[in-house]
Amino acid sequence: MQSARLFTPVLIGGSIILMIGFAIRASFGVFQIPIAAEFGWPRAEFSLAIAIQNLAWGFGQPLFGALAERFGDRRAIIVGALFYAGGLVLSAYATTPLQHQLLEVLVGFGIAGTGFGVILAVVGRATSDENRSLALGVATAAGSAGQVFGAPVAQGLLAVMAWQQVFMIFAAVILLALFALPLLRAPARASRAELEESLGHVLNRAFRDPSYTLIFLGFFSCGYQLGFLTAHFPAFITEMCGAVAPNGLLATLGISTTSALGAIAISLIGLANIGGSIMAGWLGKRYTKKYLLAGIYAARTLVSAVFILLPITPTTVVLFSLSMGALWLATVPLTSGLVAHIYGLRYMGTLYGFVFLSHQIGSFMGVWLGGKLYDVYGSYTTVWWIGVAVGAFSAIVHLPIRERAMQFRLA
Numbered sequence: 210m211q212s213a214r215l216f217t218p219v220l221i222g223g224s225i226i227l228m229i230g231f232a233i234r235a236s237f238g239v240f241q242i243p244i245a246a247e248f249g250w251p252r253a254e255f256s257l258a259i260a261i262q263n264l265a266w267g268f269g270q271p272l273f274g275a276l277a278e279r280f281g282d283r284r285a286i287i288v289g290a291l292f293y294a295g296g297l298v299l300s301a302y303a304t305t306p307l308q309h310q311l312l313e314v315l316v317g318f319g320i321a322g323t324g325f326g327v328i329l330a331v332v333g334r335a336t337s338d339e340n341r342s343l344a345l346g347v348a349t350a351a352g353s354a355g356q357v358f359g360a361p362v363a364q365g366l367l368a369v370m371a372w373q374q375v376f377m378i379f380a381a382v383i384l385l386a387l388f389a390l391p392l393l394r395a396p397a398r399a400s401r402a403e404l405e406e407s408l409g410h411v412l413n414r415a416f417r418d419p420s421y422t423l424i425f426l427g428f429f430s431c432g433y434q435l436g437f438l439t440a441h442f443p444a445f446i447t448e449m450c451g452a453v454a455p456n457g458l459l460a461t462l463g464i465s466t467t468s469a470l471g472a473i474a475i476s477l478i479g480l481a482n483i484g485g486s487i488m489a490g491w492l493g494k495r496y497t498k499k500y501l502l503a504g505i506y507a508a509r510t511l512v513s514a515v516f517i518l519l520p521i522t523p524t525t526v527v528l529f530s531l532s533m534g535a536l537w538l539a540t541v542p543l544t545s546g547l548v549a550h551i552y553g554l555r556y557m558g559t560l561y562g563f564v565f566l567s568h569q570i571g572s573f574m575g576v577w578l579g580g581k582l583y584d585v586y587g588s589y590t591t592v593w594w595i596g597v598a599v600g601a602f603s604a605i606v607h608l609p610i611r612e613r614a615m616q617f618r619l620a
Contacts, residue, residue: 214340215336215340215343215344215347216347217335217336217344218392218393218394219331219332219335219336219392219393219394220332220335220336220344220347220348221389221392222389222390222391222392222393223328223329223331223332223348223351223389223392223393224347224348224351225351225386225389225392226286226323226328226386226389227323227324227325227328227348227349227351227352227355228351228352228354228355229355229382229383229385229386230293230319230320230323230324230352230355230383230386231324231352231353231355231356231359232355232356232358232359232362233293233297233355233359233379233382233383234320234355234359235355235356235359235360235439235479236359236360236362236363236379237259237262238259238360238439238440239360239363239364239367240255240363240367240372240375241255241256243367243371243372244309244372247372248304248305250306253580254306254309254310255306255309256440256576256580257306257310257577258306258309258310258312258313259313259440259576260436260440260572260573260576260577261310261313261314261317261573262313262314262316262317262320263317263432263436263569263572263573263576264317264569264570264572264573265313265314265315265316265317265318265321266317266318266320266321266324266569267317267321267432267565267566267567267568267569267570267572267573268317268321268566268569269317269318269320269321269322270321270324270325270326270561270562270563270565270566270569271326271559271562271563271565271566272318272321272562273285273288273289273318273321273322273326273327273558273562274326274327274330274556274557274558274559274560274561274562275408275558275559275562276288276322277327277330277331277558278330278408278555278556278558278559279408282327282330282331282393282558283390283393285322285327286322286323286327286328286387286390286393287387287390288322289318289319289320289321289322289323289324289327290319290322290323290383290384290386290387291319291384292315292316292318292319292322293315293316293318293319293320293322293323293380293383294319294380294381294383294384295315295319295380296312296313296314296315296316296317296318296319297316297376297377297379297380297383298376298377298380299312299315300312300313300316300376301372301373301374301376301377302373319383321562323383323386324352325348325349325352325541325545325561325565326558326561326562326565327558328348329345329348329349329541329542329545329557329558329561330545330554330557330558330561331393331558332344332345332348333345333545333546333549333554333557334554334557335394339494340494341494341546341549342490342491342492342493342494342498342542342543342546343487343490343491343493343494343542344490345490345493345541345542345545345546346486346487346488346489346490346491346493346542347486347487347490348542349486349489349490349538349541349542350482350483350484350486350487350538352538353479353482353483353486353537353538354479354483356479356482357476357479357480357483360475360476361476363375363379366378408556408559411552411553411555411556411560412556412559412560412563414552414615415552415560415563415615418551418615419609419611420551420609420610420611420612421551421552421560421564423606423607423609423610424544424547424548424564424607424610425563425564425566425567426567426602426603426606427502427506427544427602427603427606427607428540428544428564428565428567428568428571428603429567429568429570429571429599429603430506430509430571430596430599430600430602430603431506431540431544431568431571431603432567432568432569432570432571432572432573432574432575433571433572433574433575433595433596433599434509434513434571434575434596434599434600435537435538435572435575436571436572436573436574436575436576436579437575437576437578437579437592437593437596438478438533438575439475439576440575440576440579440580441576441579441580441583441589441592442471442474442475443471443474443475444471444589445471445589445593446470446471446474446521446526447471448588448589449521470523470526473527473530474526474527474529474530475530477527477530477531477534478530478531478533478534478537479534479537480534481530481531481532481533481534481535481537482534482535482537482538482539484535485534485535485536485537485538485539486537486538486539486541486542488535488539489501489505489539489540489542489543490542490543490546493542493543493546497612498543498546498547498550498612499547499607499608499610499612500607500608501543502540502543502544502547502603502607503603503604503605503607503608504604505536505539505540505543506540506600506601506603506604506607507600507601507604508536509533509536509600510597510600510601510604512529512532512533512536513533513593513596513597513600514597516529517590517593517594517597544561544564545557545561547610547612548560548561548564549561550612550614551611551612551613551614551615552615553614553615571599575592575596578592578595579592
């Protein structure tokens with residue numbers, strides 16, 4: 210049964226699982242140097258493993274969405290946690306780049322089973338129509354909160370133990386997250402009309418609907434921008450700021466090098482995103498979601514273009530991080546809410562999972578293309594402008610979406 214309250218046990222339990230899962234996921238960049246140093250690998254080897262993880266996450270999302278709808282949300286989450294933990298444990302014994310890259314497929318599937326696709330679907334079904342958009346924003350913000358503390362925790366553990374031991378601890382932690390499962394009491398899945406429709410029938414209707422295609426295409430740029438910035442923004446800052454040492458207020462905050470500024474920039478993005486995600490969810494219950502999404506992508510395009518055109522300084526880095534952070538995952542509650550509104554709640558997990566696949570293809574391209582074009586041109590400028598272009602594309606393609614429930618369109 211849907212609850213008229215915002216902070217339901219389902220929302221709290223789902224937020225806990227998202228926070229823990231995303232804290233671990235956000236820490237993988239911290240392991241690049243320790244793993245490369247131990248085995249003498251080029252930096253690109255573990256970067257490719259992270260890119261493969263993002264791609265596996267994308268392909269796993271509709272699969273786990275379908276699994277949740279067929280066998281139950283909690284069973285899908287348990288399977289996802291087992292994949293996650295198993296991938297981490299096996300990775301602790303990996304000694305070649307190929308082993309790490311293949312095992313990241315397991316981790317990627319684990320993130321899919323414990324991430325947005327499954328959790329947001331169960332939160333959406335358990336929340337009233339009035340509170341659904343805001344609840345999705347709160348759950349998204351919980352994932353971002355994990356991004357804030359995941360990397361520092363990993364760095365602190367690496368100061369006192371080997372990376373293999375940290376992987377083992379993280380495997381245990383993701384399994385401990387399953388203690389939140391009792392809070393995810395199975396809600397009413399959907400209306401009787403939705404329950405009578407088969408998954409194949411709903412997917413066929415969605416795939417033939419131009420609006421679903423536009424949502425799919427529009428989510429690509431979100432993944433591209435997030436993937437590129439997460440993997441390459443610290444290096445970009447070091448390169449562009451060069452010998453300009455942070456001073457003034459930044460020095461007061463303990464930021465004395467460009468490398469430290471790069472790490473802080475990622476944390477600032479995560480912090481700003483907590484408020485941005487909640488605000489996007491709040492706005493989504495009051496205004497048309499497709500126009501909000503178009504506005505967010507247009508704002509990202511403007512912020513990115515202004516940042517790259519201006520001289521890169523520590524101050525502009527901080528301002529950009531806060532601005533982009535407010536827009537970072539603000540698309541998630543709106544996109545998932547749009548899918549639920551148009552196509553119903555019964556198969557929301559699978560339908561959003563396919564849309565999220567576009568996001569993760571974009572993420573893979575952002576991570577991989579960032580390194581590839583840097584090697585070709587010696588800078589990140591080209592790949593940055595590609596991100597600006599795809600952001601503008603996403604702003605445009607959301608405008609023609611027909612934001613009406615499918616059953617009313619067919620009536």
